[in-house]
Amino acid sequence: MAVRSSMWLEYQIEANWTSPVIFILYNTLKPVGGSLLLLAMYYVVTGGFLGGESLYFLYIGNAFYMLVAQTLFNVGWIIHDDREHYQTMKYIYISPLSYFMYLMGRSAMRFLLSLLPLSVLIFLGVFLKIPYHIEVLLLLGTFFLGWIFVISSGLLLSGINMLTARHGNSVGQAFSGIFYLFSGVVFPINVLPGWASKAALGMPSTYWFSLVRRSVLGKEVDSIMSGFTTGEVAVRLIIISVLFFVISYLTFRLADYLARKKGILDMTTTY
Amino acid sequence: MNVMLNLRALKGRAYPRMIGAVREPSWMFWETFLPILSMAAYVYVYRSLDAPKEFEGFVILGGVMTTYWMNVLWGMASQLYWEKETANLQLYLAAPMSKMSILAGMALGGMFSTSVRCISIIVMGVIIFKVDFVVTNAGLLLGIFGVTLVALYGMGMVFASLFLMWGREAWHLNMIMEEPIYFLSGYSFPVKALGSLSLFATVIPFTLGLDAMRQLTFPSMATQWGLVSPHLELVILLVMSIILLYLARVSLDRMERMGRSKGTLTMRWQ
Amino acid sequence: MTQKGLRRVLPSQRVDAIACEHVDRIFESKNRTVQALNDVTITVKKGELFGLLGPNGAGKTTLIKILTTLLLPTSGKAHVYGYDVTRDENKIRPIINMVSGGEYSGYGLLTVRENLWMFSQFYGIPGKEANQRIKTLMERLGIANMGDRKIRTLSTGERQRVSIIRAFMTEPQVVFLDEPTLGLDVETARLIRRFIQEWLEKDSERTVLLTTHYMMEADELCSRIAIINEGKIVALDTPSGLKNMVKKEISLNIEIFPEIKVDWLNNLDGVIGFNSKDAGGNLSLRVVVEHDAAVGEVLAGINQHGGKISYLNKEEPTLEDVFLKLTGRGLE
Structure with missing residues (x-):
């Protein structure tokens, strides 16, 4: 019930401000813009050639990264918006609806809404002659595990937001940058310095993006990640995701406790 | 126009931004450290593609200029909407100073954190990625940088007036404009690659500014990837600055009047 | 200046x-x-x-x-x-x-x-x-x-x-x-x-x-x-x-128990305005009437509708009475 009503609220906040056409445009312009940026980079380096493994790697990685980026982008605002903009956080907090479940619901809806721009990017990939080799079951499982990983990140971010001030930029967007750099999203992780490649293997997102490539392109071209079988990647992703979820949940609970202790659940910090 | 009044108003609005940055140092993490990570990813994309070293420098310079663009969008243009939501806007509007001085105060106040981020990006570029900037004409480079900022902030003020009229739409528009504008302005690649589209892209002031600055810091790439000569870009930017500042003034007045007529200036949670 | x-x-x-x-x-x-x-x-x-x-x-x-x-x-x-x-x-x-x-x-x-x-x-x-x-x-x-x-x-x-x-x-x-x-x-x-x-x-x-x-x-x-x-x-x-606008009018403060409906006051001749609120199971009623005769009718009406009066006070006019007279409703 709590999840359902918070999902409904997220949909209202995200979608009720405009017409469906504008909403779809709004949801797709940003991801398409991000993909065009990468395509342009590829284009200038290859001297006008748009094809090859590297292109497919970065295009698919970037398309699926939108699920992470867009969800975290929005989740990054929830606490600050509720607390300082709509000033409803204290009311939601004292209602029988668990604030934790409320955040779960809102991030779940955002994740679902982000599937729309992802579909558009997948469709546009046809024009780039991306050799799709979709393994449906694996893809569905990947989506589910991705959702766990993304909401864990959202929870961690929300915990931090409970204790920090609202700044001008989107903290969610900045936060998702960690995954963009360290998870082999748009380049293979062996390009990173040695320590960073090792760190990447401790992140759930690295395995998730590897599963994405395996389920959409039917293969893994990252030289480090291709050393694992699909089963190994899935098992590692599940274990690390569970760990990540527990860490995020505990962090959120601690932040929740500290926010109440400090009396900052209804603070306004804008400057 | 009462110059002293507007200078004081500018100082008054810049103050919370500077003090806020000192009192809430978490912005260092959110607005400096993390965004640099995303930017570093673009450098690694070029590395993975064995691109010339200069392209990595292009990303670094793009990162520097987009920092200001972000300050314009998030710290200034959309800020009037936020001020409305927190009941400050009506006090700003009922006060005698020019609204441009308030916006300039926000921008200048945000300059501290923006500049910290820019310096961090340059330091990262030089130390971690070993980017070699070869400055050929420091005076021209600084001039272009300064005029680009004036034009950028002028454009931000025009946006601010639009955002004043709109409610949540403005907030969303701010979000969706980020990536398409990064693309059109050539944030991480030479804008000339866009062909005839690059002409259209020059409407955004930092497209020309960025292109000129890249030509002046990576001269080996200027012939192949430079759009037009940096001198001409400076002249165009100067003209743009004047037009944008004028437009900002007119549009702020017009939007304020329209808001007063429709009653949206003090209507919260639109 | x-x-x-x-x-x-x-x-x-x-x-x-x-x-x-x-x-x-x-x-x-x-x-x-x-x-x-x-x-x-x-x-x-x-x-x-x-x-x-x-x-x-x-x-x-x-x-x-x-x-x-x-x-x-x-x-x-x-x-x-x-x-x-x-x-x-x-x-x-x-x-x-x-x-x-x-x-x-x-x-x-x-x-x-x-x-x-x-x-x-x-x-x-x-x-x-x-x-x-x-x-x-x-x-x-x-x-x-x-x-x-x-x-x-x-x-x-x-x-x-x-x-x-x-x-x-x-x-x-x-x-x-x-x-x-x-x-x-x-x-x-x-x-x-x-x-x-x-x-x-x-x-x-x-x-x-x-x-x-x-x-x-x-x-x-x-x-x-x-x-x-x-x-x-x-x-x-x-x-x-x-x-002064309501000086000739009469303001009554009445406490009634139990709480009864007072909509009928709207149709009573001589009643200029009234304002009622719950007072812990009782009804606190303020009525402005035009003349003494209407006072009797108000009291009788309360009786008819099953209410008993526990307190009755006639007051000097206040701004609230002015408001009642002018708008027919209470301010708060």
């Missing part, structure tokens, strides 16, 4: 502080049209503390927004110190200020003193002078020791005192106070009322327009009061003049 740091042009001494002529304001949206102000005509002389009394949604805030240059009238003319609110906003803004009850402005990360200083800069007050004014007013309003506290840590009453300082430190000629004591405790409300009165007494040119739905506040402070209901000014006079 000039203020350091900001040139203020005041027109001839003879103009009224506020003048509204046939002001209408209509809000239109996709689904509905609301007439917030309907043919409002008022004049406020310099030196007056003018009250605008009305229930929530009567149009008080809309009128204040028009006079503070935040909103344009749909039709009609409104002037502040002789300046047209539609055309001369730049001349009006240096000489006015405003406080909205229940709305607190400023930035949570700044201290009280820093917030106030920031707002002083928007009026061009030199820093030193601004600090001196802030210090004096903080002492006067009893928050001298709170200058270094962050604004987000203040109580409702303390925040409202900060808002009052923010508005008065710019030495405005006309101050618009929109429900300035809303939600405040008795002591803070009294302090603010006394401050407003003293501020006015210091200079005969100063003017205050106060909106409130607290009858006592309007009665105590205002030299003249306009009663506004559904966007229309339904009466305008001094508090005693308004009360």
Whole structure:
């Protein structure tokens, strides 16, 4: 019930401000813009050639990264918006609806809404002659595990937001940058310095993006990640995701406790 | 126009931004450290593609200029909407100073954190990625940088007036404009690659500014990837600055009047 | 009159502080049209503390927004110190200020003193002078020791005192106070009322327009009061003049048990207005009637509807009775 009503609220906040056409445009312009940026980079380096493994790697990685980026982008605002903009956080907090479940619901809806721009990017990939080799079951499982990983990140971010001030930029967007750099999203992780490649293997997102490539392109071209079988990647992703979820949940609970202790659940910090 | 009044108003609005940055140092993490990570990813994309070293420098310079663009969008243009939501806007509007001085105060106040981020990006570029900037004409480079900022902030003020009229739409528009504008302005690649589209892209002031600055810091790439000569870009930017500042003034007045007529200036949670 | 740091042009001494002529304001949206102000005509002389009394949604805030240059009238003319609110906003803004009850402005990360200083800069007050004014007013309003506290840590009453300082430190000629004591405790409300009165007494040119739905506040402070209901000014006079309107009428306070329905009063001859509220299972009823005969009919009606009277009192007329008479309903 709590999840359902918070999902409904997220949909209202995200979608009720405009017409469906504008909403779809709004949801797709940003991801398409991000993909065009990468395509342009590829284009200038290859001297006008748009094809090859590297292109497919970065295009698919970037398309699926939108699920992470867009969800975290929005989740990054929830606490600050509720607390300082709509000033409803204290009311939601004292209602029988668990604030934790409320955040779960809102991030779940955002994740679902982000599937729309992802579909558009997948469709546009046809024009780039991306050799799709979709393994449906694996893809569905990947989506589910991705959702766990993304909401864990959202929870961690929300915990931090409970204790920090609202700044001008989107903290969610900045936060998702960690995954963009360290998870082999748009380049293979062996390009990173040695320590960073090792760190990447401790992140759930690295395995998730590897599963994405395996389920959409039917293969893994990252030289480090291709050393694992699909089963190994899935098992590692599940274990690390569970760990990540527990860490995020505990962090959120601690932040929740500290926010109440400090009396900052209804603070306004804008400057 | 009462110059002293507007200078004081500018100082008054810049103050919370500077003090806020000192009192809430978490912005260092959110607005400096993390965004640099995303930017570093673009450098690694070029590395993975064995691109010339200069392209990595292009990303670094793009990162520097987009920092200001972000300050314009998030710290200034959309800020009037936020001020409305927190009941400050009506006090700003009922006060005698020019609204441009308030916006300039926000921008200048945000300059501290923006500049910290820019310096961090340059330091990262030089130390971690070993980017070699070869400055050929420091005076021209600084001039272009300064005029680009004036034009950028002028454009931000025009946006601010639009955002004043709109409610949540403005907030969303701010979000969706980020990536398409990064693309059109050539944030991480030479804008000339866009062909005839690059002409259209020059409407955004930092497209020309960025292109000129890249030509002046990576001269080996200027012939192949430079759009037009940096001198001409400076002249165009100067003209743009004047037009944008004028437009900002007119549009702020017009939007304020329209808001007063429709009653949206003090209507919260639109 | 000039203020350091900001040139203020005041027109001839003879103009009224506020003048509204046939002001209408209509809000239109996709689904509905609301007439917030309907043919409002008022004049406020310099030196007056003018009250605008009305229930929530009567149009008080809309009128204040028009006079503070935040909103344009749909039709009609409104002037502040002789300046047209539609055309001369730049001349009006240096000489006015405003406080909205229940709305607190400023930035949570700044201290009280820093917030106030920031707002002083928007009026061009030199820093030193601004600090001196802030210090004096903080002492006067009893928050001298709170200058270094962050604004987000203040109580409702303390925040409202900060808002009052923010508005008065710019030495405005006309101050618009929109429900300035809303939600405040008795002591803070009294302090603010006394401050407003003293501020006015210091200079005969100063003017205050106060909106409130607290009858006592309007009665105590205002030299003249306009009663506004559904966007229309339904009466305008001094508090005693308004009360004279109902002098010949009779005001009854009645406690009835058990609680009964009193809709039938609407159809009773001689009843001008009534206001009822629950009083812990009993009904507290205030009725204004035209003549003695109606008193008997009211009491008989209560009896007929199964109510017993535990308390009955005939009172001197108050502004609430005026309001009941004019609008047929209670204010709160």
